[in-house]
Amino acid sequence: MRDYVEIGIGREARRAYRLGELSLVPSRRTRSSSDVDTTWNIDAYTFDIPLVSHPTDALASPEFVIEMGKLGGLGVLNAEGILARHASLDDAIASVLPPEFDPREWTYDDILKGGRESTKALQALHAAPLDHDLLAERIAQVRDSGVTVAVRVSPQNARELAPVVIKAGAEILFIQGTIISAEHVQRGGEPLDLKEFIGSLDVPVIAGGLYDYTTAMHLMRSGAAGIIVGSSTVSSASTGGLGVPMATAIADVAAARREYLDETGGRYVHVVADGEIANSGNIATAIACGADAVMLGRPLARAAEAAARGYYWEHAAAHPRFPRGSVERIDLGGAPAPLEQVLKGPSSDPFGETNLVGGLRRIMAKCGYTDVKSFQKVGLTVSR
Numbered sequence: 001m002r003d004y005v006e007i008g009i010g011r012e013a014r015r016a017y018r019l020g021e022l023s024l025v026p027s028r029r030t031r032s033s034s035d036v037d038t039t040w041n042i043d044a045y046t047f048d049i050p051l052v053s054h055p056t057d058a059l060a061s062p063e064f065v066i067e068m069g070k071l072g073g074l075g076v077l078n079a080e081g082i083l084a085r086h087a088s089l090d091d092a093i094a095s096v097l098p099p100e101f102d103p104r105e106w107t108y109d110d111i112l113k114g115g116r117e118s119t120k121a122l123q124a125l126h127a128a129p130l131d132h133d134l135l136a137e138r139i140a141q142v143r144d145s146g147v148t149v150a151v152r153v154s155p156q157n158a159r160e161l162a163p164v165v166i167k168a169g170a171e172i173l174f175i176q177g178t179i180i181s182a183e184h185v186q187r188g189g190e191p192l193d194l195k196e197f198i199g200s201l202d203v204p205v206i207a208g209g210l211y212d213y214t215t216a217m218h219l220m221r222s223g224a225a226g227i228i229v230g231s232s233t234v235s236s237a238s239t240g241g242l243g244v245p246m247a248t249a250i251a252d253v254a255a256a257r258r259e260y261l262d263e264t265g266g267r268y269v270h271v272v273a274d275g276e277i278a279n280s281g282n283i284a285t286a287i288a289c290g291a292d293a294v295m296l297g298r299p300l301a302r303a304a305e306a307a308a309r310g311y312y313w314e315h316a317a318a319h320p321r322f323p324r325g326s327v328e329r330i331d332l333g334g335a336p337a338p339l340e341q342v343l344k345g346p347s348s349d350p351f352g353e354t355n356l357v358g359g360l361r362r363i364m365a366k367c368g369y370t371d372v373k374s375f376q377k378v379g380l381t382v383s384r
Contacts, residue, residue, distance in 0.1 A: 254290025280359025
């Protein structure tokens with residue numbers, strides 16, 4: 001039964017839950033983590049681990065995406081990012097990073113000023129026109145490595161860019177925005193009907209982010225192979241309170257998936273969780289709520305292969321009029337770790353922020369499960 005509370009006379013709000021407010025319930029049987037299978041299959045593609053990298057230039061250089069793929073995950077290039085606008089990605093990213101500072105000498109105002117300057121630099125870089133040839137070259141670099149090629153486009157530019165990236169070699173298309181619906185309408189432009197658009201493509205499409213049952217059903221009926229729940233960009237500070245706490249959002253979309261599965265007689269749409277995920281415990285809880293895979297941003301920024309090497313921002317941080325998020329310095333606790341160590345260990349971090357897959361395996365094993373799909377049935381409790 002849904003839980004509603006009165007927030008004022010004549011106005012109610014549904015109580016919802018964040019991933020950190022849930023705990024997983026171990027069963028009577030435990031397993032060895034070496035017996036746990038974290039394989040994720042979507043369409044004709046198989047991945048050893050259910051992890052997807054966020055499509056931001058702070059992470060996803062072609063080199064990072066290639067390494068992510070070799071380690072069993074799925075890296076996603078941003079077709080509208082810096083990598084498609086500037087030939088020297090390293091130089092462009094270096095121009096965004098704030099100067100190193102001694103915290104004993106800098107004031108809070110200095111830090112705020114540095115953040116504003118980084119945002120302006122990002123906006124200036126994104127003001128350069130897209131270079132389709134350069135974008136095709138970046139995609140070809142990933143394709144030639146042999147890993148699965150995934151590319152993100154925005155709903156606003158999907159009609160123009162999707163044919164470009166597919167021709168260049170994209171095998172999975174992400175149509176991803178902060179908030180997305182089955183039909184994107186803009187004044188003076190032709191509406192993007194995802195059902196019609198996805199049906200015209202020869203590659204599987206993963207679309208999002210969204211937060212509710214109804215929108216999820218619409219997108220599933222549009223033919224999407226996967227649905228992105230949430231957005232790392234969304235927070236009350238950056239988007240005026242948009243969004244739903246992730247545990248509830250994932251569970252609602254998983255319910256839509258079950259309904260759609262019955263409606264179609266067996267068509268399964270994958271759920272990818274994006275938001276509130278900082279460590280292996282959050283990954284496990286997202287899967288327990290119904291996700292098939294999770295999209296990671298900040299946790300991967302500590303990797304030596306990440307393009308910004310210890311700094312992070314969302315792709316929406318470069319919006320020309322309403323940037324969401326900022327360029328953040330990630331506390332590495334020392335030198336950047338290889339991506340392999342971040343994902344698979346070994347780790348000396350006691351907070352589950354490295355050896356993410358190892359932590360997930362251990363949690364699944366302690367709860368008595370040996371594969372991701374069955375782990376979605378694990379018992380849950382609420383801490384408040």
